[in-house]
Amino acid sequence: MSDNGHNPYNPIPMHIVRAYYESNDRSLKTFELVFDDHKDCVDFFDNYNPGQFCQLSIFGKGEAPFGVASAAWEGEFVRFTVQKLGSFTQYIHTLKAGDPIGMRGPLGNGFPLDEWKGKNLVIIGGGCAFSTLYALTKHVHHPSNRPNFDQLIVIYGARTSGLCMYKHDIQSWYQREDMEIHQAIDVPEDDWLHHVGYVPDVVKEVAPLPDNAVAVVCGPPIMTKYTLPALVDLGFPPENIFTSLEKRMKCGIGKCGRCNIGSKYICKDGPVFSLAELQALPADI
Amino acid sequence: MYIIENNKIIQTLLDWSAKFDVFAPQQVENYSQYLQVSPDKELILSNIHNTRFPPKAFFLPQSEVMLKYNANINKLEEYVSIPKQRLLFGVRPCDAKAIKLLDTVFCTEEYHDPYWKNKRDATIIIGMGCNDPCQTCFCTTVGGSPFNHDGLDALITEVDGALFVETFNEKTNELFNSFSKATKEQEKHVHLIQKSTESGMNKAFETKGLKQNLDQIFESEYWTQISESCLGCGVCTFLCPTCFCFDIVDEIYRNQRVRNWDTCMFRIYSQEASGHNPRPTRKERTRQRLMHKFSYWLDHVGEIGCTGCGRCVRYCPVGLDIRAMLRTSYEFEREVVNV
Numbered sequence: 001m002s003d004n005g006h007n008p009y010n011p012i013p014m015h016i017v018r019a020y021y022e023s024n025d026r027s028l029k030t031f032e033l034v035f036d037d038h039k040d041c042v043d044f045f046d047n048y049n050p051g052q053f054c055q056l057s058i059f060g061k062g063e064a065p066f067g068v069a070s071a072a073w074e075g076e077f078v079r080f081t082v083q084k085l086g087s088f089t090q091y092i093h094t095l096k097a098g099d100p101i102g103m104r105g106p107l108g109n110g111f112p113l114d115e116w117k118g119k120n121l122v123i124i125g126g127g128c129a130f131s132t133l134y135a136l137t138k139h140v141h142h143p144s145n146r147p148n149f150d151q152l153i154v155i156y157g158a159r160t161s162g163l164c165m166y167k168h169d170i171q172s173w174y175q176r177e178d179m180e181i182h183q184a185i186d187v188p189e190d191d192w193l194h195h196v197g198y199v200p201d202v203v204k205e206v207a208p209l210p211d212n213a214v215a216v217v218c219g220p221p222i223m224t225k226y227t228l229p230a231l232v233d234l235g236f237p238p239e240n241i242f243t244s245l246e247k248r249m250k251c252g253i254g255k256c257g258r259c260n261i262g263s264k265y266i267c268k269d270g271p272v273f274s275l276a277e278l279q280a281l282p283a284d285i
Numbered sequence: 286m287y288i289i290e291n292n293k294i295i296q297t298l299l300d301w302s303a304k305f306d307v308f309a310p311q312q313v314e315n316y317s318q319y320l321q322v323s324p325d326k327e328l329i330l331s332n333i334h335n336t337r338f339p340p341k342a343f344f345l346p347q348s349e350v351m352l353k354y355n356a357n358i359n360k361l362e363e364y365v366s367i368p369k370q371r372l373l374f375g376v377r378p379c380d381a382k383a384i385k386l387l388d389t390v391f392c393t394e395e396y397h398d399p400y401w402k403n404k405r406d407a408t409i410i411i412g413m414g415c416n417d418p419c420q421t422c423f424c425t426t427v428g429g430s431p432f433n434h435d436g437l438d439a440l441i442t443e444v445d446g447a448l449f450v451e452t453f454n455e456k457t458n459e460l461f462n463s464f465s466k467a468t469k470e471q472e473k474h475v476h477l478i479q480k481s482t483e484s485g486m487n488k489a490f491e492t493k494g495l496k497q498n499l500d501q502i503f504e505s506e507y508w509t510q511i512s513e514s515c516l517g518c519g520v521c522t523f524l525c526p527t528c529f530c531f532d533i534v535d536e537i538y539r540n541q542r543v544r545n546w547d548t549c550m551f552r553i554y555s556q557e558a559s560g561h562n563p564r565p566t567r568k569e570r571t572r573q574r575l576m577h578k579f580s581y582w583l584d585h586v587g588e589i590g591c592t593g594c595g596r597c598v599r600y601c602p603v604g605l606d607i608r609a610m611l612r613t614s615y616e617f618e619r620e621v622v623n624v
Contacts, residue, residue: 008397060354060540250531256531256532262584
């Protein structure tokens with residue numbers, strides 16, 4: 001997004017249209033935001049690519065980055081799922097439909113969808129980091145995008161069934177003929193019909209084929225740490241394994257200096273990197 | 286090249302004050318500091334020591350209002366700072382070069398930082414060459430010189446009590462065109478003095494291969510050793526002319542969003558909400574500071590992100606010397622980075 005002549009620190013005025021809990025422990029809440037000014041909406045969707053993030057901004061409280069959890073075709077709104085963790089997210093969790101909120105973005109690079117054209121997609125997510133992968137899956141589902149990719153396999157793990165996000169929609173994915181969905185929880189529960197175990201083990205079990213395929217991994221650091229080597233063992237070359245990184249950020253546009261790994265800024269050069277790119281960077285994660 | 290007599294400087298600056306806010310180094314306690322010029326204050330132009338604070342604060346203030354708002358109705362109130370025309374006088378070449386380096390951070394093709402850019406566009410910088418570089422200076426080691434032009438609109442060289450001015454653009458030509466011009470002979474003499482001062486400065490550390498060496502010893506014991514006595518006070522970064530990291534915070538009672546200088550030397554700087562911290566100890570934080578200046582800057586713009594002003598050496602409370610740290614780096618065995 002080019003911003004010459006415009007203040008990139010000014011938040012876009014938005015309103016919340018829908019707010020609902022995702023998890024039964026109320027730690028995850030989803031917000032759908034609409035633009036107050038239609039011009040901002042047009043600008044946003046001209047630039048938005050799944051995998052990008054935004055800074056949510058509340059005057060008097062501050063800002064924090066969140067991955068976008070919706071695809072452009074879903075409508076003129078932007079979805080975020082927020083985990084209640086610090087003071088800012090605790091405040092966000094008190095917001096409801098009708099409340100105003102600011103947003104800066106879209107920020108970062110997003111997934112390299114052009115590069116992935118014609119390939120099989122293996123999407124692997126864990127916990128609330130699945131949000132941008134949900135956006136990616138939704139993007140691929142659209143009839144005009146679906147022919148750009150071959151097979152679609154989604155593996156999504158959560159600690160418990162109560163922490164599984166986007167439940168109703170994901171339930172409907174089992175009926176789709178154009179994809180495979182594998183859900184997993186860490187420990188067995190009654191009535192759970194899907195995988196039980198950690199995501200890296202489920203990946204080994206599902207064993208997606210590396211031929212003409214890219215794998216995208218988003219999850220907590222411990223999951224990512226063990227899933228990346230599992231994919232390498234399955235024969236995925238590092239250039240075809242992608243992940244999205246997180247760091248503490250402030251400006252989101254590569255100025256404030258704190259989110260670097262080596263000479264790359266996660267906010268500006270990322271958050272999406274291939275494993276090959278990460279291997280070339282110092283271990284400052 | 287123009288000539289100003291030493292005793293005419295104050296009057297000249299006061300004349301210019303009609304058009305600009307004019308700042309020049311003046312004595313404050315034991316240090317010199319940039320203050321607005323006034324008839325009753327003496328200037329400290331050729332002091333052996335540079336000002337304690339670099340002039341970066343004229344463009345990136347220690348604390349700066351970014352947005353004003355009404356939190357009650359969640360409304361942004363238009364905030365446009367219209368900077369006054371300013372003239373900085375007596376800026377040392379190391380500090381001016383740092384400002385030029387910071388332009389590459391704040392004014393990229395993708396995003397112009399309006400706060401930095403507005404102030405840069407409204408400021409003329411007239412430099413003062415260093416005839417007498419001090420013990421902690423090492424500008425020539427990192428690609429600068431005591432009479433470097435980078436970031437300056439004009440440069441003054443003092444020779445035998447007279448000030449010779451080289452102007453680099455129309456803005457400063459206009460300011461000086463009423464002054465008498467130096468003769469060819471004088472110009473030659475000035476350049477000779479500049480050269481001999483520059484060549485009198487010793488190399489503080491080897492920069493050839495430094496980046497490659499630092500990249501390779503990323504996982505080495507070296508970083509633990511050099512950071513052992515560091516207190517993590519952050520003075521090296523706050524007084525550094527090229528350090529630019531900032532934090533953005535909301536000042537609730539003033540209804541303002543503010544940016545403040547921040548430092549990679551603090552633990553909280555990279556602390557994430559989950560509790561994870563990628564730089565949990567002084568080792569990682571010292572590594573970040575040095576790697577940023579001597580490796581990452583080179584990746585970004587092909588230049589070292591240090592201009593050799595020596596403030597971090599002079600003001601470190603435990604006497605850590607970045608020059609010695611970098612010299613030591615060569616003693617560590619090259620190890621292959623293990624990702």
